[in-house]
Amino acid sequence: MIQKKKNKTGLFVTMVAVAAFLALTIVLENTLDPIRNTILFTVLKKGAVYALVACSMNLLNGFTGLFSLGQAGFMLLGAYTYSTLTIPMDAKDMVYYLYGGTVFRFSLPDLLGGVDTPLGLIGGVLLALVCAGIVAALVAWLIGLPVLRLKSDYLAIATLGFAEIIRAVFQWDKLGRVTNGANALKSYPTFSSFNLKDAAGNVTLRLSTFVAVLLAAICIALILLLINSSYGRAFKAIREDEVAAEAMGINLAKHKRLSFCISSFFAGVGGGLFAMYANQAQAKVFTTAMTYEILLIVVIGGIGSISGSCIASFLYVAASEWWLRFLDSEMYIGSFKVPLLRNGFRMVVFSVVIMVVVLFFRRGIMGDKELPDLFRRRPKAEKKGGKAHG
Amino acid sequence: MLRIDDLRVNYGGIEAVKGVSFDVPEGQIVTLIGANGAGKSTTLRTIAGLIKPAEGRIRLQAEDITGISPDKIVSKGITLVPEGRRVFPDLTVLENLKIGAYLRSDDLTDDLNWVYSLFPRLKERSWQAAGTLSGGEQQMLAVGRALMSRPKLMMMDEPSLGLAPLVVKDIFAIIKRINSQGVTILLIEQNANMALHIADTAYVLETGRLTLSGTGEELLRNEAVKKAYLG
Numbered sequence: 001m002i003q004k005k006k007n008k009t010g011l012f013v014t015m016v017a018v019a020a021f022l023a024l025t026i027v028l029e030n031t032l033d034p035i036r037n038t039i040l041f042t043v044l045k046k047g048a049v050y051a052l053v054a055c056s057m058n059l060l061n062g063f064t065g066l067f068s069l070g071q072a073g074f075m076l077l078g079a080y081t082y083s084t085l086t087i088p089m090d091a092k093d094m095v096y097y098l099y100g101g102t103v104f105r106f107s108l109p110d111l112l113g114g115v116d117t118p119l120g121l122i123g124g125v126l127l128a129l130v131c132a133g134i135v136a137a138l139v140a141w142l143i144g145l146p147v148l149r150l151k152s153d154y155l156a157i158a159t160l161g162f163a164e165i166i167r168a169v170f171q172w173d174k175l176g177r178v179t180n181g182a183n184a185l186k187s188y189p190t191f192s193s194f195n196l197k198d199a200a201g202n203v204t205l206r207l208s209t210f211v212a213v214l215l216a217a218i219c220i221a222l223i224l225l226l227i228n229s230s231y232g233r234a235f236k237a238i239r240e241d242e243v244a245a246e247a248m249g250i251n252l253a254k255h256k257r258l259s260f261c262i263s264s265f266f267a268g269v270g271g272g273l274f275a276m277y278a279n280q281a282q283a284k285v286f287t288t289a290m291t292y293e294i295l296l297i298v299v300i301g302g303i304g305s306i307s308g309s310c311i312a313s314f315l316y317v318a319a320s321e322w323w324l325r326f327l328d329s330e331m332y333i334g335s336f337k338v339p340l341l342r343n344g345f346r347m348v349v350f351s352v353v354i355m356v357v358v359l360f361f362r363r364g365i366m367g368d369k370e371l372p373d374l375f376r377r378r379p380k381a382e383k384k385g386g387k388a389h390g
Numbered sequence: 391m392l393r394i395d396d397l398r399v400n401y402g403g404i405e406a407v408k409g410v411s412f413d414v415p416e417g418q419i420v421t422l423i424g425a426n427g428a429g430k431s432t433t434l435r436t437i438a439g440l441i442k443p444a445e446g447r448i449r450l451q452a453e454d455i456t457g458i459s460p461d462k463i464v465s466k467g468i469t470l471v472p473e474g475r476r477v478f479p480d481l482t483v484l485e486n487l488k489i490g491a492y493l494r495s496d497d498l499t500d501d502l503n504w505v506y507s508l509f510p511r512l513k514e515r516s517w518q519a520a521g522t523l524s525g526g527e528q529q530m531l532a533v534g535r536a537l538m539s540r541p542k543l544m545m546m547d548e549p550s551l552g553l554a555p556l557v558v559k560d561i562f563a564i565i566k567r568i569n570s571q572g573v574t575i576l577l578i579e580q581n582a583n584m585a586l587h588i589a590d591t592a593y594v595l596e597t598g599r600l601t602l603s604g605t606g607e608e609l610l611r612n613e614a615v616k617k618a619y620l621g
Contacts, residue, residue, distance in 0.1 A: 230492060237478050237489045244476035247438055249464030249493045249539065368480065 010372030014307075017371070018217050025213050029206040043318045044209045045191060048216035049273045051313035054297040055220050055306050056266035061295075062304035062368075063227055064259040065239030066148070067156045070140075071294050073163030074264045076170060076286035077139055078132035078271025083185040083281040084178070085128040088115055091187035098183060099176035115189055125189055129215070129272045136268025137261045139166075144260045148253070160288060170283035184280040191276050215273060219266055224306055226262065235259050293320075300357055301364050308366030324349060391416035391574055392437070392468075392543055397446035399429075399436050406432040408598035409446070413591075414543065419565065419575045421585040421606070423619055424595035430578040431473055433595070434545050437576075438470040439463040450543075465493045467542035474551060475532040479521025483512055486520050486531055490538030498538070505534040508564060526557035533564065543574045550581045562588055582619035586610045594619075 029041060053071060060066050085108045087095055096102045108131075109115045109124030147158045169175070171182040179185075191208035198204050226232055234255050237245040246252050275281040293316070301312030327346040331338045357364075392414040399407040407429040414420045422430050435441045437448055439460035448456045450466055469490075478486050487505060491498050506513035509530040515523060520531055529549055536544055549565070550558040562584050569575050579585035586592055589606035594615060602609065609615045 230488070233481070233485055233489055234492055236481055236485075237492075240478035240480060241476050243440070244472055244478065245489070246440060246460050247464075247470045247472050247476075248489050248535065249461040249469075250489070251459065251461045 010370070013372050022210060022213055022217070025209045026205075026207065029209050034206065039322050041209045043314070043322055045212040045277045046321065047314035047317040048213045049270055049277050050294065050297060050317055051310040052216040052219050052273065053267055053270035053294050054301065054309040054313050055223050056263045056270060057294050058298050058301075058303065058306060058309050059223055059227065059235075059266070060259055060263035061298060063232065063239060064235040064256065066256060066260065067152055068159040068260070068263070069156045069288070069291050069295070070143075070159030070163045070264075071267050072286040072288065072290040073159070073166045074136040074140065074267035075271030075274055075290070076163075076166060076283055077136045078129075078268030079275035079281040079286070080170060080179060080185065080271075080283070081132040081135040081268070082128045082272030083188045083275050085131055086124055086188040087185065088187065095185060095187055096177065096180055099180065101177065102180075103177050109189060115193065121189055121193060125193075125276075129269050132272035133265040133268040136271065137265040140261045140264030141257065144257050148256050148260060160291070163286075163288065163291065167283050167286055179283070182282075182284065184282040185275075186280040188281075189276070190279050192279075212273065212277065216270075219269055220306065220310065223262075223266060227306065231255070231258070296354060299364055300354075300361075302366035302368060303364065304368035305364070305366035305370055307371040308364055308369075312365055319353070320346075320350060391451060392576070393447075393449045394433075394437070395447040395449070397433065397436065397448065398444045399432050399441060400444050401432050401441060405444075406598055407436070407443075410595070410598070410600050411446075412593050412600060412603070414574060414576050415591065416574055417569075417572065418590035419569050419577060419588055420591045420593070421589040422576070422578045422593050422595050423580070423582040423585055423609075423615075424578075425618075426580070427597070428595040429598040430595055431547055434470060434547050434576070434578055437463075437468065437545060440470075461493060464539055467540070469536040469539045469541040469544050471532050471536045471544065471546040471549065473547035475525075475528045477520040477523070477528050477531050477535065480519055482517055483520055483523070483531055484516040486535050487512075487516075487538050490535035491540075493539065501538055501540060505537055508537075508567065509534055526553055526560070529553060529557075529561055530564075533561075533568075537568065537573070541573060543576060544568070545576045545578075547578055548580060549577070550579060550584060558584060582615070583610075586615075 025044060032040070034041070053075060057068075057071050060068050084102070084104050087107055089107050089110050092102050092104075092107070107124070108128050109120040112123045113120040115121050115124070143162055147155060147162070150158055170179045172179075173181050175181070191212045194207045194211040195203045196205040196207065227235070234245070234250045237248065237250055238252060238255055242252060271286070278285070297312045297316050298309055300316065301308030301310070324346045327341055327349055328343050329341065331341050394413075395411050397407055397410045398405065410429070410433060422433065424430050432441065436443050439458060439462070442457050446456070447454060450468065455463060455466060478489065481489070487502060488498065491501065511527055512530055512534055515527065520528065523531060533546070533549070546565070549561050553561065558581065565575060565577065566588050577585055577589070586606040586609050592604060592606045592609045593600050594602040594609065602612065602615065604612070610620070
């Protein structure tokens with residue numbers, strides 16, 4: 001009874017905050033000079049995509065207690081699925097020119113009326129993103145059969161290996177007509193395709209950042225719904241104590257597989273969004289380093305906190321892409337050359353920051369709390385409330 | 391209600407249970423007593439489906455449930471309060487209780503109220519993380535969590551382990567109360583004195599074999615039991 005009421009206030013606060021953030025992205029993108037502020041929108045878009053992938057990793061690592069490092073591999077599957085399904089028919093030959101065309105003789109947006117029509121664009125992109133998730137989830141199911149029997153570190157190593165293998169396979173020449181070999185896939189609809197244009201081709205309303213944040217927010221909301229359902233409770237029970245969970249009638253194999261597949265589904269969708277953000281999909285960017293970036297976001301945000309993952313994602317992307325950029329360029333104050341500042345120094349500082357976070361703020365920004373929890377009354381007051389209501 | 395026939399279980403490379411047969415009549419409190427390593431816990435965990443038996447049969451009301459998965463066993467009305475309580479420490483008391491009812495999809499309000507009436511302390515602490523409870527409260531929570539699956543048979547593995555004598559008394563009083571409300575109880579204990587006092591039927595397990603059986607009273611008076619377990 002009281003729990004429901006509390007969830008509702010929390011939900012309301014969260015929804016208002018997200019809606020405000022979405023509105024802000026539209027306002028910002030249409031008032032600020034798009035060329036001078038490119039970096040801000042890059043950060044917002046990439047931050048949104050990373051937030052989704054971090055949440056998907058958190059679902060598995062933080063809520064189910066399965067330590068997997070395959071996120072980049074599933075993103076790669078998602079990115080390739082998305083882009084192969086959405087490259088317009090007339091661009092295919094150009095993209096696949098080295099291999100003389102592709103085996104995909106259709107394009108989802110074209111099937112729905114073309115990229116230039118609202119239905120073709122929105123429907124095609126959404127369908128392709130869902131397919132991206134489904135492909136990632138199916139592959140996760142397959143590799144989960146042998147791999148999920150492993151515990152902790154071994155599971156991490158196995159999934160890491162999977163991600164490496166899949167990256168190599170996708171760059172294989174023989175698969176050129178499917179994956180375009182080591183070359184990038186491009187010309188598919190990106191976030192910028194959602195900017196509204198007038199007949200002359202001038203942009204009238206910029207929506208690219210809005211669409212990125214909106215799509216990520218929808219997926220994260222779905223993850224949150226899952227975590228707050230009885231399945232989410234079962235996942236947490238498995239994390240806390242496998243034996244007790246099993247004795248309570250939770251089927252371990254089934255729930256682990258479910259969590260793994262759902263996490264991979266959203267990593268796949270995230271991969272599709274990453275392709276939209278990057279304007280091209282290429283297997284070589286989905287490295288282990290990318291998985292580590294995501295893992296860092298999860299750790300910095302707080303393992304077991306979705307809002308923590310989201311906040312940390314934007315902070316991390318902003319720091320690495322923007323705020324710490326100045327460290328990479330030489331700087332003079334008068335005739336004095338500031339020491340140490342040169343190309344690559346940013347990564348040194350960044351590593352130190354991360355070490356400090358891990359050493360002194362081990363529970364991350366949010367611990368395992370969510371944003372609405374911070375506005376709750378103290379436990380003592382809650383106890384009294386519980387008595388009065390129950 | 392529950393009938394075990396010639397149960398043999400290998401666990402950790404040794405034969406921990408070597409052909410055990412016994413009955414748990416409906417509505418009773420049945421206890422298995424025995425020393426460390428006698429195979430008590432293994433027997434219980436096998437009935438709960440957590441370990442597969444090598445041989446033998448387990449039947450619940452004439453239905454063979456040998457070797458089926460733990461979740462099916464829970465849904466058939468057998469639940470286990472594991473040794474050492476094993477509550478989920480970072481989840482709240484309420485969440486712990488809800489996980490106990492994981493396989494049920496009906497309304498939980500009545501059962502929650504029932505558990506809270508048995509353990510008013512849990513109601514006061516329903517928003518607290520289970521890990522912050524005292525040992526006795528955690529044991530109450532483990533029992534409450536098991537009751538949330540609405541069991542016909544509740545198996546308890548050493549409920550007195552590591553608890554203060556006064557708390558142990560409370561726990562046993564509550565076991566009796568739960569039993570009087572229609573839940574059959576299979577209890578294993580090293581604290582033989584307490585267990586035999588509340589048991590309708592009792593068995594003594596020694597190195598994987600049953601060596602004695604009788605009512606709780608009979609075993610309390612038995613010289614061999616007195617010597618070995620009651621000191």
